[in-house]
Amino acid sequence: MAAWLLAAGFLAAGVYFLLLRVCGETRRWQQGEPQLVKGWLPFFGVMLDYAKNPLSFLRATQQKYGDIFTCRIAGKYLTFITDPFSFSVVMRQGRNLDFHEFAMGFSHRVFGHADFTTPVYSESYDKVHSIFTQTLQGLPLEQLSESMLDNLQTVLGQHLPSEKNWKEEGLQSFTSRIMFEAGYLTIFGRKNGVEAGSTGGVDTCMKKAKQDFFTFDRAFPVMAAGMPITLCIPALWAREALAEKLLHGELRQRMSISDLIQLRMNAFDHMHLDEIGKARTHVCMLWASQANTLPSAFWSLYYTLRCPEALAAARTEVDKVLQELDQPMNDHDMPISLSKQQLDSMTVLESIIKEALRLSSASIMIRVANNDFTLTLDSGKTAAIRKGDYIALYPQLIHMDPDIYPHPMEFRYNRFLDKSGERRSQFFKNGRQLKNYLIPFGSGASKCPGRFFAMNEIKQFLTVVLWYYDLHLSDPDSKLLPDTTRAGLGVLPPKKDALVRYRARADRYRESYTEERAN
Ligand code: HEM
Numbered sequence: 001m002a003a004w005l006l007a008a009g010f011l012a013a014g015v016y017f018l019l020l021r022v023c024g025e026t027r028r029w030q031q032g033e034p035q036l037v038k039g040w041l042p043f044f045g046v047m048l049d050y051a052k053n054p055l056s057f058l059r060a061t062q063q064k065y066g067d068i069f070t071c072r073i074a075g076k077y078l079t080f081i082t083d084p085f086s087f088s089v090v091m092r093q094g095r096n097l098d099f100h101e102f103a104m105g106f107s108h109r110v111f112g113h114a115d116f117t118t119p120v121y122s123e124s125y126d127k128v129h130s131i132f133t134q135t136l137q138g139l140p141l142e143q144l145s146e147s148m149l150d151n152l153q154t155v156l157g158q159h160l161p162s163e164k165n166w167k168e169e170g171l172q173s174f175t176s177r178i179m180f181e182a183g184y185l186t187i188f189g190r191k192n193g194v195e196a197g198s199t200g201g202v203d204t205c206m207k208k209a210k211q212d213f214f215t216f217d218r219a220f221p222v223m224a225a226g227m228p229i230t231l232c233i234p235a236l237w238a239r240e241a242l243a244e245k246l247l248h249g250e251l252r253q254r255m256s257i258s259d260l261i262q263l264r265m266n267a268f269d270h271m272h273l274d275e276i277g278k279a280r281t282h283v284c285m286l287w288a289s290q291a292n293t294l295p296s297a298f299w300s301l302y303y304t305l306r307c308p309e310a311l312a313a314a315r316t317e318v319d320k321v322l323q324e325l326d327q328p329m330n331d332h333d334m335p336i337s338l339s340k341q342q343l344d345s346m347t348v349l350e351s352i353i354k355e356a357l358r359l360s361s362a363s364i365m366i367r368v369a370n371n372d373f374t375l376t377l378d379s380g381k382t383a384a385i386r387k388g389d390y391i392a393l394y395p396q397l398i399h400m401d402p403d404i405y406p407h408p409m410e411f412r413y414n415r416f417l418d419k420s421g422e423r424r425s426q427f428f429k430n431g432r433q434l435k436n437y438l439i440p441f442g443s444g445a446s447k448c449p450g451r452f453f454a455m456n457e458i459k460q461f462l463t464v465v466l467w468y469y470d471l472h473l474s475d476p477d478s479k480l481l482p483d484t485t486r487a488g489l490g491v492l493p494p495k496k497d498a499l500v501r502y503r504a505r506a507d508r509y510r511e512s513y514t515e516e517r518a519n
Pocket residue numbers: 103132288289290292293296361363364365366440441442443445446447448449450451453454455490491
């Protein structure tokens with residue numbers, strides 16, 4: 001035993017000193033470069049301080065060194081730009097700063113599909129990329145959203161409780177159950193000849209897919225930190241189980257597949273990838289379409305339920321739009337349909353979702369320098385950037401800035417509405433209007449192509465839930481916090497779940513419900 005411990009000790013010391021030698025102890029600050037923040041840990045640099053709380057770390061470093069500084073984090077050099085007016089300056093640097101190679105390299109490593117940056121694939125992959133704009137905007141977006149609303153109601157219909165008995169469930173589990181299944185069916189269609197949720201078999205398949213999705217997703221922070229997926233065995237198995245269900249042979253047996261997936265299938269069939277490689281690209285699409293949407297839907301509903309004014313305003317808007325549709329107030333059996341105009345008119349729900357995204361999204365936008373070049377910030381200050389360095393923008397610095405959003409930690413459902421209830425899009429810092437004031441979907445070349453669909457599906461989710469259910473938090477005073485261990489990866493999930501009580505909404509119950517809540 002002692003011999004083993006001694007050997008392990010020597011090995012650890014050996015690896016550590018090797019890292020010291022190999023991993024860039026030699027970098028020195030040069031004239032014109034941003035302040036270099038190396039931290040005291042060789043190789044890891046400021047990783048621990050950064051990982052503990054990226055927002056506090058960046059704020060403190062910004063106070064010390066100003067709007068641009070370079071941090072050593074796990075052997076990499078990240079230059080953070082913290083001035084919101086300089087965000088668009090970075091986005092305009094397409095020639096010097098690359099997004100694609102970095103994102104694709106990460107995707108290849110985590111999802112195990114082909115490396116689409118290699119010359120064999122890169123030209124055809126540009127065509128695959130253009131499928132996003134073809135299928136997630138305009139008329140195809142309307143069709144996709146219609147399909148989502150149908151699926152939401154099908155899924156809700158499977159478990160609709162009675163009007164008299166309250167059910168209790170974790171809000172996160174409630175949201176994920178409904179949104180995961182409806183989202184999956186919308187993007188990948190449903191099994192031929194079988195209605196969604198109509199048999200136990202489909203239900204079990206969906207539960208398994210959801211379980212696999214979460215097992216895989218839970219490993220994301222460590223994989224993003226560089227851990228190979230082969231060392232995260234449960235995540236690897238879960239990814240492969242998801243891929244098996246998304247083999248082209250399986251997908252061809254499904255009905256109502258979205259144009260997004262159908263066109264991607266055709267494109268990948270022409271690229272001569274192996275079957276499992278194609279399926280893994282669909283796992284990647286599944287993750288992109290769900291990983292941020294599920295927590296966003298959760299926070300939107302959670303904050304609405306915690307804030308009586310938000311709930312009242314949201315219900316009024318939902319009832320008004322559905323009454324305009326001649327949806328009888330007492331007929332909750334009749335399926336709802338919402339046109340693009342009606343979805344666009346739901347400005348209260350939109351403001352709630354934006355405010356929930358402002359409070360919960362913690363993504364990082366990274367670009368890699370293709371060349372040595374000089375970056376000129378909005379203030380006119382210049383910084384010499386080295387080839388291979390990472391440029392990083394952290395939108396939470398804007399989202400939580402009290403100059404832009406007074407009392408930034410508070411949920412204010414109407415923050416994104418003006419006095420007449422229209423969308424508000426003017427936000428200021430130091431008296432200057434900001435272009436980038438809310439960036440949960442990224443910006444520039446890498447901006448999320450699914451953002452319009454995401455906003456629609458969360459609006460639809462809130463609409464159907466508020467229309468079909470009476471619901472309230474079991475403990476309305478408990479305050480949930482986001483899980484910051486996922487900072488940098490998008491919308492943060494809650495640290496723990498909150499119980500919600502719900503039953504079918506019937507207007508004759510509404511009065512007693514209001515009284516009950518008032519007491
Ligand atoms: C609230 C929900 C969502 C949020 C907050 C979100 C956020 C993001 C962010 C931050 C990025 C990276 C942007 C960057 O690095 O600059 C991204 C990329 C992406 N998102 Fe979303 N997303 C959401 C929903 C969706 C949905 C529903 C879909 C698909 C239907 C989707 C598809 C994608 C794809 C394919 C990319 C990669 C784009 C590329 O490679 O150029 N997202 N998303």
